[in-house]
Amino acid sequence: MAYPSLSPLVEQGLLDEILDNLGFIHANDHCRRNCTHCPAFGDTSPVQMTPFATLTRLVRDVGEAFRDRGISPKRSIVSWRISDPLDYHVRDGETTRNTFDVARIWREHLGQGLYLVTNGSEGKRFARTALRQIAARPDVLSQAKLTITPCDQGWGSERYLQNIADDISVLAPLWDLGSTRMEDPDGLRFRINLKSTADRREEALEFMARAMDLAGLDAGAAQKALADPRRISAKDIYDLGSYVGDSPVVNAISIKGEGGKRFKDTAETRSHHQYGIYPDGAVRVIDMYEFKVYEATGEGGAPLRVDLRAA
Structure with a gap:
């Protein structure tokens, strides 16, 4: 079974790993609501929306890949x-x-x-x-x-x-x-x-x-x-940080541990690292405890992407 939008992940031999740890398929990314308790506070990046037809085909491909492997x-x-x-x-x-x-x-x-x-x-x-x-x-x-x-x-x-x-x-x-x-x-x-x-x-x-x-x-x-x-x-409200540094909320609860890094351990409800597919097609690794995002890379260290043109 072919999954056109996921073909780069198949070619890299990474599809199974990403399906196993997939937590996000972004319909939208970035936020301008500017709520001070949110890690998006201070974000000036343009709001991104995945076109609905693209999102539908991508989600369909992901669903088919799960079913073909007999997993949910x-x-x-x-x-x-x-x-x-x-x-x-x-x-x-x-x-x-x-x-x-x-x-x-x-x-x-x-x-x-x-x-x-x-x-x-x-x-x-x-x-x-x-x-x-x-x-x-x-x-x-x-x-x-x-x-x-x-x-x-x-x-x-x-x-x-x-x-x-x-x-x-x-x-x-x-x-x-x-x-x-x-x-x-x-x-x-x-x-x-x-x-x-x-x-x-x-x-x-x-x-x-x-x-x-x-x-x-x-x-x-x-x-x-x-x-x-x-x-x-x-x-x-915890200090989860923001685009402009520490949380601006007065009396937010600090979750900084050794080395000054934030680390909100929520193992009972979420795994530490999850993959996300973003509106630009990039696949990124999301640290759910430290609230940071990293580029996922494939062979040769190149950034990993799905093919939204095929989606």
Whole structure:
């Protein structure tokens, strides 16, 4: 069976290794949201979007390669890394494709729902449409996590509050479904991650209560959500670094170890090194503990790429 887009990996004898450790096929890369808790803070690189037809053929080839070997992905393959998946929108002929379309091809070709971690739709029409489509077809989703944090650039504005409330109202029905993400089999299909430093926890909880009220949740449902960490998980913010150095978040928790390197060991939920395929066709090695990316190389030390022209 031929996998046109993966032929360079076949020629290098590296396809099996990359499939075994594949964690990312990027629909989009780079982010301009500029949330201060994120490693993308300060990134001025142009946002990249993989054309939908190219992404579809690449994902199809990856899925066929898995099936031909009689294996399934060992982990959730993600369409984003330090970008927001809801920012994906591209023209495809007369149609605009969004994250829902990405989720559909994940389900069709990879046999898994899309794992979605987002800071919200920000009221953007294409992003809000994607959320509504996903909520109506939850089979295309393995798990959705909505991050709410004082580190978001919109924090403190009524617009941010209303946008978050609108997103919660769309996603709240997914609290009635279990997660199908293999890394969280006991979780629910939807979770809110309320991320703050310890000194801003009460502020964040007060915001959460206002947002749930605006979302139309009654007092009982809101209390149930706040009491259940599978629904709303209050989490600390770690210094994961950024494009401009250390995290600019005051009182972020340092994870620097010996030699001053960041090392967030999360072996229970992720393997240390994973491969990612990027919108430019490059294959890169992602250090999931130190939050760094390295070029993957083939024979002779040349950068490893897939063939997007064949995809």
